[in-house]
Amino acid sequence: MTDPDVAIVGAGITGLSCAYYIARLGLRVRIIERQHIGEGASGHGGGHIAPHVSPGWSSLGALALRLWPTLISNLPSPTGYVQAGGLHLIGVDDALDPEAVAEYRQSQGFVVHALTAARCQELVPPLSRALKGGVFSPKNAQADPLLTTRAIALAVRSIGVEICTGTHVTGIQVAGNSVVGLNTSSGDVSTRRVILATGPWAPCLAAKVTVSIPCRPERVALMTSQQTQLITPVLLSKGGLYCRQGLDRRFYFGADGGSTSDLDFSFSRHVTFDDIHHAASSLLSLIPGLDSLRLVAVHARTVDSSPDELPIIGACSSPRGLFVAVGLEGHGFTLAPAVGRIISQLVTDHKTDVDITALSPDRFRSARD
Numbered sequence: 001m002t003d004p005d006v007a008i009v010g011a012g013i014t015g016l017s018c019a020y021y022i023a024r025l026g027l028r029v030r031i032i033e034r035q036h037i038g039e040g041a042s043g044h045g046g047g048h049i050a051p052h053v054s055p056g057w058s059s060l061g062a063l064a065l066r067l068w069p070t071l072i073s074n075l076p077s078p079t080g081y082v083q084a085g086g087l088h089l090i091g092v093d094d095a096l097d098p099e100a101v102a103e104y105r106q107s108q109g110f111v112v113h114a115l116t117a118a119r120c121q122e123l124v125p126p127l128s129r130a131l132k133g134g135v136f137s138p139k140n141a142q143a144d145p146l147l148t149t150r151a152i153a154l155a156v157r158s159i160g161v162e163i164c165t166g167t168h169v170t171g172i173q174v175a176g177n178s179v180v181g182l183n184t185s186s187g188d189v190s191t192r193r194v195i196l197a198t199g200p201w202a203p204c205l206a207a208k209v210t211v212s213i214p215c216r217p218e219r220v221a222l223m224t225s226q227q228t229q230l231i232t233p234v235l236l237s238k239g240g241l242y243c244r245q246g247l248d249r250r251f252y253f254g255a256d257g258g259s260t261s262d263l264d265f266s267f268s269r270h271v272t273f274d275d276i277h278h279a280a281s282s283l284l285s286l287i288p289g290l291d292s293l294r295l296v297a298v299h300a301r302t303v304d305s306s307p308d309e310l311p312i313i314g315a316c317s318s319p320r321g322l323f324v325a326v327g328l329e330g331h332g333f334t335l336a337p338a339v340g341r342i343i344s345q346l347v348t349d350h351k352t353d354v355d356i357t358a359l360s361p362d363r364f365r366s367a368r369d
């Protein structure tokens with residue numbers, strides 16, 4: 001195999017999206033994945049394309065919403081993508097008003113409309129009556145995470161990207177102060193540019209070249225229901241609950257936190273009764289009529305969060321040639337096209353569409369480095 005211009009570690013949606021944008025600029029790209037495509041969080045997420053609205057995240061989210069429709073139109077296989085918008089609901093007991101939430105989201109650059117409770121119920125008739133109203137984001141969308149991840153993999157292969165699965169990257173080779181290659185379970189790879197798109201597994205690989213990427217793993221569980229009649233293609237959220245009904249008419253839902261367990265900072269893939277109870281009761285308080293729906297699957301995967309709760313995206317100042325795209329928490333599916341495009345601009349020394357200075361991996365360098 002010819003040496004790649006760029007090697008990407010991780011065939012989740014972040015690594016694949018980086019490959020998609022970089023290969024289109026004419027560079028030779030190889031992705032190295034120790035398991036299968038989408039085997040990390042990417043193939044098992046909630047499928048919401050709904051940006052996290054917060055300083056440090058919003059500009060990436062707005063860019064992602066602009067890029068998704070074109071990305072989808074360039075994919076060779078079905079993804080379950082539907083742009084029906086997202087409705088964030090506000091309960092009668094919530095302190096915030098829909099207008100205040102809408103105003104904040106607009107100030108962060110998003111198109112949103114505050115809706116009355118009656119309008120929310122017109123949009124999604126079986127919603128609970130105990131609502132103050134909601135905020136509708138028409139640009140939000142949904143897609144099946146595994147189908148989408150596989151479709152991007154097919155797309156990048158068709159433009160010459162090599163994807164080596166079942167291959168563990170065990171080290172990063174550096175000469176002087178520059179990356180010169182990777183050590184893998186299938187032999188060494190020579191390359192001058194390496195992108196870590198390894199999600200929560202970034203810290204140990206980065207530590208081998210004394211780069212600190214202090215993101216920690218966080219277990220997140222998702223429930224899948226049986227098929228039922230079509231209720232709505234609109235993404236729904238309320239408090240920590242997120243829920244969508246896919247094109248397959250199943251509900252996919254989860255809820256942050258829980259009554260007995262708080263966040264679980266581990267690589268564990270178990271799902272507790274509390275996870276199920278908390279997610280199901282949150283969904284039923286929003287759509288009471290789903291109470292006889294059966295669950296057909298529950299699973300958990302690991303996302304990665306940084307100590308300051310901002311993504312870690314950028315070029316390391318040392319060693320040169322090392323790029324990082326991690327710390328995406330529960331938002332990496334939404335952000336994938338934006339992260340891929342930004343990283344493609346960094347590796348080719350172009351100005352980035354969005355100012356990512358605050359997201360730099362260098363922010364974790366200690367004074368003695």
Ligand SMILES: Cc1cc2nc3c(=O)[nH]c(=O)nc-3n(C[C@H](O)[C@H](O)[C@H](O)COP(=O)(O)OP(=O)(O)OC[C@H]3O[C@@H](n4cnc5c(N)ncnc54)[C@H](O)[C@@H]3O)c2cc1C
Nearest residue numbers: 010012013014034040041042045046048169199331332334
């Ligand atoms: C239950 C759940 C629901 C979610 N819902 C949503 C949602 O609705 N919307 C949203 O935007 N986001 C959601 N997310 C988050 C989203 O799924 C993640 O942010 C995203 O998938 C991260 O993608 P990634 O490619 O960065 O990481 P991953 O998908 O974790 O991929 C990293 C890959 O790197 C590989 N790897 C690691 N180390 C090595 C090594 N040394 N050598 C070779 N390969 C290596 C791993 O095997 C893995 O395949 C959810 C996550 C979960 C778990």
